[in-house]
Amino acid sequence: MRKFKTEEVLEDAGLKKTVIRIKMLDFISASKTAVSQPDLEKIFGKIADRVTIYRILSAFEEKGIVHKIIDLHGTSRFALCNDKHCKEHDHHDEHIHFNCTECGNVTCLDNVHVPVIKLPKNYKAATFNMSVLGVCNDCTVK
Ligand SMILES: [Zn+2]
Ligand SMILES: [Zn+2]
Incomplete structure (x- = not known):
């Protein structure tokens, strides 16, 4: 970074x-x-x-x-926002958000590969929002 x-x-x-x-x-x-x-x-x-x-x-x-x-x-x-630009899929700053159910923190997972979502014909995505629920590293290690 x-x-x-x-x-x-x-x-x-x-x-x-x-x-x-x-x-x-x-x-x-x-x-x-x-x-x-x-x-x-x-x-x-x-x-x-x-x-x-x-x-x-x-x-x-x-x-x-x-x-x-x-x-x-x-x-x-x-x-x-980091200005990482995905050349392969031509988009900006799309990444998974991890929501920890223990501490409530939200973490941007910039280095986790986001699968390309295939939309039906004539559907155009404007924004992309992918979150994962679970227990974060800090809470797992505790
Ligand atoms: Zn946590
Ligand atoms: Zn983020």
Whole structure:
């Protein structure tokens, strides 16, 4: 994976490099699992209000910096999009999301091969969402 440079990513996306944006993006990129807005509010609540955090997440999503995953409880979680491009099948960032039923964490499984889904004639897929339910590595090892 290429090294993630927060400030460059914001610059490329045309977003102002505010302290809160940098901190939030640093946090999301450092996290092994997808983070929810309440997670971010716990950490950044002192320097930004809910609306600000929500707006920043929306902007990140809109610019393709993060993607949204709905977890088992219907909570939106956000994870970094990596810009891996599948040449063979010509798509971006399609990967399996693993939902752990023990700790509730959602992990992007970037290195698991996603099977190509064959749709019936005249069906065109716009988005792709594949999740696996189970027990994650951290919870299995415990
Ligand atoms: Zn777990
Ligand atoms: Zn993901």
